[in-house]
Amino acid sequence: MSGSRKRKVDSECRVFNKEWTAKYFFVESRSMAVCLICQETVAVFKEYNLSHHYNTKHGNYASKQTSQQREAIALRLAAKLHAQQSIFHKQNAIQEAKSKEKFEKISLSCRTVTRRVELIEEDIATTLITKADSFDFYSIALDESTDIKDTAQLLIFIRGINNNFEIMEEFLAMELLKGTTRGEDLFDHVSAGLEKMRLPWSKLVNVTTDGSPNLTGKKFVLLKRIQDRVKEDDPDKDVIFLHCIIHQESLCKSVLQLNHVANTVVKIVNFIRAKGLQHRQFIKFLEDTDADHEDLLYHSRVRWLSLGKVFELVWEIRTEIGTFLESQGKSDAFPELSDKTWLSDFAYGVDIFSHMNDLNVKLQGKDQYVHDMHTNVTAFKSRFSLFSKQISKKNFAHFPTLATLKEDIQDVKKYSRSLDDLHGEFSCRFTDFAKI
Incomplete structure (x- = not known):
């Protein structure tokens, strides 16, 4: 490659210029420019980026000071930043040493990892079931989409409230739809997810969908089946059906x-x-x-x-x-x-x-x-x-x-x-x- 086409870091302003410390109150730290005033970082060493940050956020800071006074202020702020980082690095090193010691004692065989993942899943499910037992009412949100392998997925989210007005919002389940994705199929998966968590249909008050045709088609099979299932337990109850408000705005x-x-x-x-x-x-x-x-x-x-x-x-x-x-x-x-x-x-x-x-x-x-x-x-x-x-x-x-x-x-x-x-x-x- 010819010399004229070589990439020159200096000419591209990718080296931190020490003059920027007094001029814009920035110092170099971990290959990034750090503002001494607000501690925000700028990833690229480019004078425009630093000047834009300074002028828009700290334009009046030390604006009436002389260049020597600005240098003194910059040095004081840099020393303060260095002291803060030193304390953090020390504490972080201690925590890493403790974590490393604990990690070395953990068995990481395939069988052990699998068992522990299963235990975590069981613990989360048990916790969710325990909380769901105290729900006075709950609502669900359904999102049906397809991944890069054309596998249809139904995501179910839940929000419930108990008599102490404590609200819990959690991801309930992800159901893989390997066959057809008709309203009947979706209802079966929703029903299985709710029954697995022992959630009574009579406490369901709202269903929100993402507006996909499978969820809100012309015949509304899924929504009608949900309404009919709720009325089996409570004939006087009408479920509120909503279309995702963000999707509608879009x-x-x-x-x-x-x-x-x-x-x-x-x-x-x-x-x-x-x-x-x-x-x-x-x-x-x-x-x-x-x-x-x-x-x-x-x-x-x-x-x-x-x-x-x-x-x-x-x-x-x-x-x-x-x-x-x-x-x-x-x-x-x-x-x-x-x-x-x-x-x-x-x-x-x-x-x-x-x-x-x-x-x-x-x-x-x-x-x-x-x-x-x-x-x-x-x-x-x-x-x-x-x-x-x-x-x-x-x-x-x-x-x-x-x-x-x-x-x-x-x-x-x-x-x-x-x-x-x-x-x-x-x-x-x-x-x-x-x-x-």
Whole structure:
């Protein structure tokens, strides 16, 4: 390989510069840059990353001090950090020595490991059965999917509450569906899972599904069988059936009619990342131009947050992408990057997906209650009317990305109509929660 193509670490800013300690209050620790002020780490030794962290989070810190005073402050903070790390390393070494001594006494033969795994499984099952006996009511969540080997799997989660208002949420079972996956088959596996844990049907109050056709098909076989089984024990009881609130929020994106934008963005990402050499050249190009980002992300339809993240990243480096495509002689393959109307739609997509991703994050996590989740959805839905009125008046206060192109926007009414359609879709999809 010629000398001009050799990778030079110094020229790529991958060596920590000691001047950054007084300038940005960072030191090198374990091959990472550590902020002396907040102890956050930056993995890549790049001056832009360090300056961005300092300016956005600690811009006013020691800003009026002289360079000598800043050096003194940096030394004091570095000494304090070193003392904290020394204590941690000492304690960690003691714990590792004790763990190693205990580990050496454990028999690790195949038979022993198998037996102990089985004992752990029995202990977890026994604990769950004991807790389930005290449930006054419980609900289950069902998620049916297929792995990479086309094996259908049914995941069952449970949440129960006792008379002391203590709530327990656990993973109940994973059932492999080796044959057909009709509603009757799914019901048999759900019934077997509940009976194995000795959970009475009469205490079941809610079933939440992920919305797959097998779980909520036209004939609703699974849901009907569950309702009929509950009524056998308690004729007056009606089970509440809900569709996963996060899944419904994701499905609402379909009314935005931004497929022409998404398809082009995904096509650009796939073009750059499809070939290893081309991908490496693009990363090198971003490094040479000191871009805000170092690579592109793939979009996965399974991961609901990914499209918004990909939109945001491609938008922020769209200029660098255009220059790179031109250097590869492929600028004509993506004329949309110079189309003002398409760019306006792209900017609108960046902003609206950012809003929806914020809601999506609020809906995730353990120990979430349905009334809190529905409150977040209702509050978010009410904002669409405000957004629609503002955009119709060319007020882009809540759409900062679109605001950068406000002079080029020819038709703001289509964005207003899009928000009205999104409001209607939210109102339609979440009616089951409103009935609770």
